[in-house]
Amino acid sequence: MSEPQLAVETERLAKTYLDRATKEPVHALKELSLSCRYGEIYGLLGPNGAGKSTTLRILSTMLAPSSGWAKVDGLDVREEPLEVRRRIGFLSATTGLYARLTPRETLQYFGALHGMEPAALEARVDELLDAFRMHEFADRRCEHLSSGQKQRTSIARAVLHDPPLLILDEPTTGLDILATGDMIEFIEARRDSRRCVLFSTHVLSEAERLCDRIGVIHHGRLLASGTLAELREDTGEEWLDGIFKALVRRAEAGSATT
Amino acid sequence: MGPGRSPTIRLLPTIRLVALKELRSSLRDSQTLLYTLALPLLLYPALFWVMIQVSSLLESRRQVREVSVAVAYEGEPVAARAAELGARLERATSAPDDGTEPAAGRLSVESVGSPRSQAETNALVLVPDGEKRAAFDLVLWLPNEGEWVAVHNSAQPNSALALTRVETLLADEAQRARREALEEGESLAPLAVERRDLASGREQGAYLISVMVPMLIVLMGVFGAFYPAVDLTAGERERKCEETTLLLPVPRAGLWLGKLAAVAVLSLLATALNLFGIVFAANHLLAMVGAGAIEVTLGARELLLTLPFALVLVILTSAVLTGLASLTQTFKQGQSLLGGAQMLFMAPALASTLPGLELTAGTAPTPIVGLALALRSVLRGGDLEVGLLALTLASHAVYALVAAWIAVRLLAGELHTASDPSALDRLRAAFMPSRRP
Known part of the structure; x- marks a missing residue:
């Protein structure tokens, strides 16, 4: 059996919740298709509520997708959740010790x-x-423990079983400068060990510095995915904030005409 | 790229590992130690001790309280009798020379002669406006013919106390008069009845235990599971560890059964300590109140027979409370929900103490009621109705398994992140996955 080439693969992934207050469906994720390779750091960039955390939680088997499919290391998250969990390390502000x-x-x-x-x-x-x-x-x-000590313990917990895929949900949120520096060094080290790191962030400088490829996500939709150079070429913008705004404008113009 | 597939789904080792971790964690928490271990062990000894101290204090204060009694009569035919009675009452209630209190309590007796009307007599016992006490706490009125009348005011504590003391003294007086009359007749001897109890001290103790302990075992099973059930579900959610747990690469059923096992062990521990506390306190209490001949012990046979019922009880309580607590988001919400849910166990446990209720084919499968009645039957000793006990155990084992299954379904419900889910949302997610949007 050949080894899977992709660490993560999703196809038309969607997640819909029912809003308790309005009783209306909320489309947290709309037909999201993306792929991440081994030895790559992939950043999901988007504002709060864009659907980044939902994507990562589906990949880590904590949420079930409403439609579409997702695979981790070639395994379907819905059909083989136990095996998927053995292959991921997950870290977020809500994975407390x-x-x-x-x-x-x-x-x-x-x-x-x-x-x-x-x-x-x-x-x-x-x-x-x-x-x-x-x-x-x-x-x-x-x-x-201090917050820095807790952070180091959480990272150690996430990589204890040396997973091929590390999923980080806004890993530097709430960290001080030193702890943020440690986290960035740690993520870079994972690329060197030919593992895949998929992380979400809304900190543009982090994405620019760390990511091999970036997926821009807004209102549950993946607006674009590629290297920083590819995104620059696509939008004609130099920096990520401009790239993000251009992609959002384009998406809104597209939805207005359809 | 990734590790090889795990060969088997390791359910039992998972349950053991999770339960041990949760127990270690819970036993390091001061509140769990207090509510689950310290309180069950110390609650009854402390309560009994306080009860005895308060009761002794109140009795000694009551003993030294002086109440006033007036002796009145209707007319000359009973004047001499009234005077003699007044003198007797005074003698019986005057303080002995050794400085101790009179056995009958303190009574100041005064003769008020012959009031002109019944209203005038009554007025002596009624508290006038602006006053704190009446002229007398009680008036003993002797008519020329017929029964004597004790005029009192039951709304006044001193008047009630005076009535008790006077009635006791008059009963003694009547007994003395009867004895004198019978001795003068020489043909009749006073009737005396001697009590002979065939129950041994141990049997009396077993009866006492069978009455009070079953209900307390049920309550303590609930009490012991309460705090850990909230701590391991809503508490974990509040401490932001729920996702950490959901990421573990083991069957979710193993995770939740491990939690249930930890709650059940803590509940069983609380029940056992409570039982020990009750037996210790009951013996101590009985010795203090002068009933030391009653021996409260639990033999090996009773303990062995109690164990399966206690085990089923703690599994049932742990499953119900943990399942319910899993519907809540915060520790506070969990405590509020379980506070009301405790009544599911307490009400039938109390109902089982109703007089005349016995273990029958009808009551045995009644949730909690049957269990408490079966425990009563086991603790009372003697011949056991094995068929009814087996029916109780089997029916409650089924309830416990169903409750555990429901609890696991509730705990295994999908993680909610989009909005703050209500208990109803979580129930729907657990049992009607198709209703998920």
């Missing part, structure tokens, strides 16, 4: 549930404690 466990216990717990053998797990935990400079606080409860 278990407050009453220590970082070491957290890693041991996740490792055990990933089916890692005890000896291999201990070795991996030690390796991550070294790599993320966590020894000093490894046995302190997470509720007593």
